[in-house]
Amino acid sequence: MMEGDDNRMSAANNAPRCTAKSKRTGVRCNGPAVTGWTVCRFHGAGGGHPAGKAHPSWRHGMRSREWIEMRRLVNELGREARAIERII
């Protein structure tokens, strides 16, 4: 996060800022707003359907883990089906 701060600041100078404010402290987010939105990705831009890369990584990780688990199950079922065929 830290090493990208300089680049992000100069890019944000030309881009519209996120207008989201912290309810507790009142501090503005000031992150770069998504085109067509007044807020950044993390404050609702995209209507809850951000692109894959915009997703928080934990969610993406969970999804890929689910996929791996799903494929494992499908493989096992296939193996079982073949074993049953051999018995019949």
Ligand SMILES: [Zn+2]
């Ligand atoms: Zn924001």
